[in-house]
Amino acid sequence: MSSFQSYGKVNEAEQARLQARRKTRRRIAIISLSSIALVAVVVATVVGVTRNNSDNEGSSKNGDGRSISGTIKAVCDETLYKNTCYDSLSNAADNSRQLQPEDLLKLAIKVASAELSKVSKNFGQNSTVFSGITDKLTVAALQNCGELLSLALDHLEDSLKSGASVLESFDDLKTWLSSAVTYQETCLDGLEEAQAGILSRVSAFLKNSGEMTSNSLAIVSWFSKVANSVKLRRLMSYSPVADEKVPDWLRPEDRKLLGSPDIWKNQANAVVAKDGTGKYRTISAALKAVPNKSKKRFIIYVKKGVYVENLRVEKQKWNVMMIGDGMNATIVSGSRNFVDGTPTFSSATFAVLGQGFVARDMGFRNTAGAIKHQAVALMSTADHSVFYRCQMDAFQDTLYAHSNRQFYGECNIYGTVDFIFGNSAVVLQNCNIFPRQPMRGQKNTITAQGKKDPNQNTGISIQNCTISPFGDLRGVETYLGRPWKDFSTTIFMHSAMGSLIHPNGWLPWIGTSAPSTIFYAEFQNKGPGSTTKQRVKWKGLRSISIREAGKFTVKEFLQGEKWISDAGVSYKPGL
Numbered sequence: 321m322s323s324f325q326s327y328g329k330v331n332e333a334e335q336a337r338l339q340a341r342r343k344t345r346r347r348i349a350i351i352s353l354s355s356i357a358l359v360a361v362v363v364a365t366v367v368g369v370t371r372n373n374s375d376n377e378g379s380s381k382n383g384d385g386r387s388i389s390g391t392i393k394a395v396c397d398e399t400l401y402k403n404t405c406y407d408s409l410s411n412a413a414d415n416s417r418q419l420q421p422e423d424l425l426k427l428a429i430k431v432a433s434a435e436l437s438k439v440s441k442n443f444g445q446n447s448t449v450f451s452g453i454t455d456k457l458t459v460a461a462l463q464n465c466g467e468l469l470s471l472a473l474d475h476l477e478d479s480l481k482s483g484a485s486v487l488e489s490f491d492d493l494k495t496w497l498s499s500a501v502t503y504q505e506t507c508l509d510g511l512e513e514a515q516a517g518i519l520s521r522v523s524a525f526l527k528n529s530g531e532m533t534s535n536s537l538a539i540v541s542w543f544s545k546v547a548n549s550v551k552l553r554r555l556m557s558y559s560p561v562a563d564e565k566v567p568d569w570l571r572p573e574d575r576k577l578l579g580s581p582d583i584w585k586n587q588a589n590a591v592v593a594k595d596g597t598g599k600y601r602t603i604s605a606a607l608k609a610v611p612n613k614s615k616k617r618f619i620i621y622v623k624k625g626v627y628v629e630n631l632r633v634e635k636q637k638w639n640v641m642m643i644g645d646g647m648n649a650t651i652v653s654g655s656r657n658f659v660d661g662t663p664t665f666s667s668a669t670f671a672v673l674g675q676g677f678v679a680r681d682m683g684f685r686n687t688a689g690a691i692k693h694q695a696v697a698l699m700s701t702a703d704h705s706v707f708y709r710c711q712m713d714a715f716q717d718t719l720y721a722h723s724n725r726q727f728y729g730e731c732n733i734y735g736t737v738d739f740i741f742g743n744s745a746v747v748l749q750n751c752n753i754f755p756r757q758p759m760r761g762q763k764n765t766i767t768a769q770g771k772k773d774p775n776q777n778t779g780i781s782i783q784n785c786t787i788s789p790f791g792d793l794r795g796v797e798t799y800l801g802r803p804w805k806d807f808s809t810t811i812f813m814h815s816a817m818g819s820l821i822h823p824n825g826w827l828p829w830i831g832t833s834a835p836s837t838i839f840y841a842e843f844q845n846k847g848p849g850s851t852t853k854q855r856v857k858w859k860g861l862r863s864i865s866i867r868e869a870g871k872f873t874v875k876e877f878l879q880g881e882k883w884i885s886d887a888g889v890s891y892k893p894g895l
Contacts, residue, residue, distance in 0.1 A: 432532035668699035738768035767801030779809030821849030
């Protein structure tokens, strides 16, 4: 064989890699300079506000002579709970060294974490909170609080451990802090029907930690706005690792192959089959085999059958992919519900807590029925979770998209009251949404979004979906949603709406109106139910531009798309 290498033919893949590396070095250099620019802008802003508050003459000085209390006050002025922010940061600050803006953010997260850690000790099995309580629902709700506060602490600690600079990690920080706020709020939500006096007692426990977590979120949100004002966000949209891992020169047929379910099944680390043809007969047994905090994908293939199991993908089980033989062939079934004493958060037939979870060609159902009220089929609180060609089948509270970033593609979702709800940043794309027959006297509401804090980066985005009745809904009023919390955020865009949608479109949570702080929008929908002439006249129901609608797409709203493309599923990044 000749050793001669032709110089007339360039290896396309190698050339692309070389160009990517050059581009990476150039981007890193620009980002480094931009990081310096961001700090300078934030410092200048803080200094300007500090000078306007120069009446704090007796306060301590940091290294460059500026007032530490004035600097803290300038940052705390951006928060919802200014006094809590100022007091907690002033008491924790090291007066002997110069404070940088990033230091203040980390300090805010640290004091929130310390307070929440102290509070969470009240929810151990032997704590005084549980003494004298015999009501089953209350005990279960308090146990949920213990778990939820543990999840909130994990997110605060993740925020502190993030090795990237603030400029590089705005999206992650906002997501994790938004979720930490949601976990504490969910604890209180679960106690609304609890034994008398418990809700007020727990509310008092969580007051400081909730305010401190909200303040941390407000500070990082302010930093993010500053970054946007100096046009640095555009530079962060490039990920050299992502570009090299999924190269542009990957052939179309290779990308198509990546989405084939058979490819994943053949690579399965565990096979579940009721008939004994797999290693495991139950899904729960296969989940126990998943290594903790694995950075590699662990694939579980679940063969067709109905698996009557209440399942949890625990928070330490990372990067699990579960694939079935079809949404109507591989089904996980359960019947936990609120009426029988299970709080909504723990009623899910299938609950996902571990980050990076992917499910495809699976069905999840709760058979409790409308009479049992809240009965969740699927609950996800996992960051970067993906559900593709899956079915969620229940009545009230079918799909609990609880928190963090989530994507649902080509799914079927059945329900009655608030059957797509939660406080995640979630996009549902190309899904079929089926309102069904509720209890006598009930009205159907498709969504109930629970954004509590204006700085949370959360909401429900329903894109290119189809809304049609499941069964005869004559005489049943069906609405697009109702505002669960004060800053409830929901958008329907490019979706087909059948005539079942009530002309008013939206239903109040209480009374006859909704808070002016909500953000509801309908953008370029079609079908007889999409007519907006008789919609409710709420201030929070907005008419939006194509640019504003674009903010609720996968690429913008979910802060990137690599984690979805890595799952090998079809999706549309923009409008």
